[in-house]
Amino acid sequence: MSLSLHEAKAAADLAKLFYNFLPGTGHSSWSGHVTFQSVAIQADVGEFWTGGSKEPALARLLEQTLKYKRNRFEELILKIVSEGIKYRRSKKNEVKEVEILAVNRVIKDVGFKFPDLWNPSFLASLERDPAPPSEQPAPPARYEP
Template sequence: MKESSTVAALATLLYDFLPASGNNATAFPLAARKVGVGALWPEGYSKGPGITQLLTATLEQQRSRFCPLILEIVKQSMTWRSKREPLSRAELDELNRLLPGVGFKIPDLLDPEFLASLPGSPVAPAPQPTPATPAAADPAVLKDLRQRLQDLGGLSPQTRGFAFEIFLHDLFKVYGLSPRASFRPRTGEQIDGSFELGNDTYLLEAKWHSAPTPAADLHILNGKLNSRPTWSRALFISYGGFGPDGLEAFNRGKSSLICMDGYDLYETLSRELPLDRVIARKARHAVETGLIHVSVRELFP
């Protein structure tokens, strides 16, 4: 996942900021203790894995203290490295570049006067690639996908579920959402797929049943979400829709889950609606109203 990659890059960058031990004034465990996450420093780890574990655990368990932790590391580093190789402008520029990858910007570290006081030259920003235009704008592609969706109903139950997953993978690919096929991240756990929308990664659950999906299936997917970082999201696509008991239960609770049904898919394709906007609007509506499933027809009248 993108966040895990960013944490690994942050750990590599911060490695030379402080020692891991042997210093009573400046060290990673002391910085962690100073901001209230000292228990998350893993004793017995070597320095590199220790930093990675500290950052990961803080994001997952004490997210509000992540920025204070980074600030304290920088402050202590300026002291510790003042008699060595001082902390450089390039290192802070790289730190500021990486932090949005875990959802943060720290104003104190972006202050122009502070950055100008650091030795070295600023790092020139990397040119941003022009986003590729999704092929979904081609009406012929949409027509083919719509026909494939209709043809799925004629398949046997044994093959229909797998074919539905392949269809969804191709659908997300057409709309430029970087889909991943079905995978098993842990023993005994099956994920039907994942995709990216903006800076968010979504797990995907797909069911092709003529009957509405019951509450139990929603609880299973929500359980997978609860075992992951707090910023995780999921999209449940049930061709036959959802039972009112399940929607009622989740509409009253906290969840990062949103839902689509077969009619939503057909509306998206037949009206040539951008799938990324459909999902984003469903997510926004869920945040604003607490309703995890509102039809595409209602969202795009």
């Protein structure tokens, strides 16, 4: 099965969106260290993690999963999101609702929709960016006689 250009672009877009969700590698002596490689192994697509530069390796992982183990794509994405939430929380850099909404758009654009990622309770539990200045209420005017 050949991967369409549209799907290849989606894999590249997802790689960019997921870049900061997890580290690409970790020291072999670190017990329990979660990386894109360990998540790929858990999702039964570990053979597609090539290592090297993180973003291209992640794009290849996603492309190869779509091409050869399409039935494992949802599990891979959900594991990346789940482990990414934990990892980013430990780094004081919470995953934001807007990031998951962007992931959902890309995934939907290639014909998938994963209910867990669209769950309103899940989305509401994520940190939201503050409203842009134009949408924030103006501070009360100070009265100065």
